Amino acid sequence: MSRVDDILDRMEALEKELLEELRKTEHDLLYTVRDKKVRFSEEVRQYHRKLAAKWPEYVSESGAMKMLTIPVIWSALVPAAIMDAVVSVYQAVCFPVYGIPRVKRGEYIVMDRHVLSYLNWIEKLNCSYCSYFNGLMAYVTEVAARTEQYWCPVRHARPLKSIHSRYRHFFEYGDAEGYRERLEKVRRSFDDVK
Numbered sequence: 001m002s003r004v005d006d007i008l009d010r011m012e013a014l015e016k017e018l019l020e021e022l023r024k025t026e027h028d029l030l031y032t033v034r035d036k037k038v039r040f041s042e043e044v045r046q047y048h049r050k051l052a053a054k055w056p057e058y059v060s061e062s063g064a065m066k067m068l069t070i071p072v073i074w075s076a077l078v079p080a081a082i083m084d085a086v087v088s089v090y091q092a093v094c095f096p097v098y099g100i101p102r103v104k105r106g107e108y109i110v111m112d113r114h115v116l117s118y119l120n121w122i123e124k125l126n127c128s129y130c131s132y133f134n135g136l137m138a139y140v141t142e143v144a145a146r147t148e149q150y151w152c153p154v155r156h157a158r159p160l161k162s163i164h165s166r167y168r169h170f171f172e173y174g175d176a177e178g179y180r181e182r183l184e185k186v187r188r189s190f191d192d193v194k
Contacts, residue, residue: 004155008168038112048117055120077129084136091143098150101190103142109135146190153186154179 031040059067088105095102113119113127145164153170169189171179
């Protein structure tokens with residue numbers, strides 16, 4: 001195992017530890033998640049409603065310049081929705097042919113902030129936009145990562161700003177012999193996502 005693989009293993013372990021720590025928050029903030037639905041006690045929901053900012057005040061405090069940027073922000077939704085559709089069709093058609101397990105879109109695009117009573121309707125709308133857009137980017141990244149693992153599982157020579165989930169399975173840059181000998185094995189190495 002290379003030093004890079006060792007670091008990637010430790011990163012994966014830390015990500016799992018982070019998820020466990022985030023799940024502990026449920027208890028601290030008095031909510032539960034059952035059947036993908038978030039549930040607060042009635043007492044907590046009432047308290048949250050008291051903390052919600054009234055939307056006219058929210059708009060007023062945001063200022064005119066921020067309000068003028070709204071059409072620019074929301075204009076990105078159209079190409080994002082098109083990308084969502086294209087990537088979903090792409091993996092539905094191609095992944096079975098390649099033998100790549102499909103990416104579960106619902107594990108990446110999580111829409112749950114709209115149930116927070118301390119958010120006004122504008123904040124809920126904004127949170128829904130961000131949940132969709134960032135979840136979509138993660139979903140598309142995973143689809144692309146699995147595609148890259150199949151077609152070109154070679155690490156880059158230059159360091160990357162961000163490393164996707166499949167990078168650990170890639171060949172070292174310049175490892176021509178390993179690439180030719182084990183390419184088919186790497187193309188089938190998806191046991192960790194099944």
